[in-house]
Amino acid sequence: MIPVAPAKEPPHFDKRVRKKGLSAIDELVGRKPRLKRPGRRRKKIAAREADIPADAFPPFWRDVLPDMLEAYERRCAYLALYFEHATGSPTIDHVLPKSRVWDQVYEWSNYRLCAALINTKKNDLTSLVDPFEVAEGWFALELVAFQVVRGPKAPPGKAKEIEETLRVLNMPECLKAREEYVTCYERGNIKLSYLERRAPFVASELRRQGRLLKEDS
Template sequence: MDHLLPKSKWRALAYEWSNYRLACGRMNARKNDSEDVLDPFDVQDGWFALELSTLQVIPGPGLDAPIQQRVQDTIDRLDLNDDEFIAQRVEYFESYKSYCDDMRGIAFLKKHAPFLAKELIRQGLAQP
């Protein structure tokens, strides 16, 4: 669990359920006490995209400048394009490509790497 608004700055919200977000330990540590990470409850479809040639997370196309900056700040703060994340995306993408049947592959991705699956579909490289 992570505090969306850090308890070091917002002590009154330290025990408020509305301030808790589920996060893995790595994301919790990277966010630390910063307040520039987007609230996952506020993120809308299309705000984050995937550059398929590099498998890097990027701001989605056509965003207003303030939202685009907040998305980029979140990507940077959480280091969503570190070597470990890229390697994990490569592994899932290679597993997807090894399936003979596209529908089985996309079902696999939807279960194990839903963001990658969604981006392949959005970019017209897989059937929904």
């Protein structure tokens, strides 16, 4: 896991996501919607916004997934691994879950580009390290089993969040992905520049641990 710089909100986000989402919330709590739309009004399902079930929010955020893929260079914010065009499974993670913070459901600042595997595992946890807040050295890569571990600069005050995050990052599929990148690089099948684009956390850890190939050192 490496630091991720927040991308600027796209100009069309307010129209495509925020306004449509807030109007849908109006309907879900029985208010007159702020926007007109074709079709029947959504059925009231809650007396107040905080009681709307997480799965009842219309997923307008999916409309900006292409923007997020471009803004974040097609890399998962948590794994720092590239999404392939045909076989990748990119999703939008709500860092503050829909089940807990209704007024952030349709906010760009609450979105993280995230692999479906990680998003499912994370679910509605709020105790993970936010990729926008992580600093260099909080996480490291162990190059035998390819697990992410606590880094040399991990702050003691973030111990609980880091441990929770490690449990999410070290699923078997994640270990295998890191192993394949390291193996391909060490065999000379991929260049360092390619590794840095596709798996920058792996590349930075090989560099930090003195494991780069001779020609890249």
